[in-house]
Amino acid sequence: MGQISLRSVCRTYASEAFSLTVLDQADLEIPDSAFAVICGPSGSGKSTLLNMIGALDRPDGGTITIAGTDIATLNEKQLAKFRNETIGFVFQSFHLLPVLTAAENVAWPLYFQGVKRRERMEIAREKLALVGLSDHANKLPGKLSGGQRQRVAIARALVCNPRIILADEPTANLDRKTAQGVLDLMSDLNAHHGVSFLCATHDNLVVEHARQIISLSEGKLHMQVVPTLNEVARHA
């Protein structure tokens, strides 16, 4: 079984006036240490899928297993703990708290794990060093560039040592050069620290970095594995 596994997952948005099926008995297996992207036109259901894998939304049917845990078996308290420990989130618009410094933003999720302030700040500084922002730890987000803010958001996503980071359009608010820098950082964390990334995106630059490309069409998921250069050379 993959690190992220979906079996016959269904999700329909319904009201009295309409019903829209976004996932229809969808199956998916994402392996450990993946760098996967979810592609599909606007409105196809990328965020819906990401939200369900991140346990922010529940499917109407089917099973979602993350790192060996069927998330439907967890109550709300267990789910919050599981989310906090296993999954990091990165968003298009960074979602940093403007009144906290970069280090305080990164440290924030540790507060919910009961980690004392001194230790929180120490871990936050380590993560900021990992994303190349040691010199900016005491700055407020408003004093940072877009790329630096996204790096802070990635450091925050990493702070509880999750195995998986879910990123919704992580490069959408960045210029190309900055986006490339952020993607290089994500690729490095994936290759050298074993963090899996699953990104919903429209950005070809993100797709170029992917090793698994997931497309969403008519409620079904299809995953294509991108061969490595070594594999291409072996078959040439």
Ligand SMILES: Nc1ncnc2c1ncn2[C@@H]1O[C@H](COP(=O)(O)OP(=O)(O)OP(=O)(O)O)[C@@H](O)[C@H]1O
């Ligand atoms: N809470 C909701 N209630 C009703 N319909 C919704 C809800 N959330 C999303 N939808 C609809 O479900 C479909 C999938 O939405 P979703 O945001 O997952 O798509 P997306 O592929 O991420 O889109 P985009 O690329 O524009 O961000 C869309 O048609 C959307 O309008």
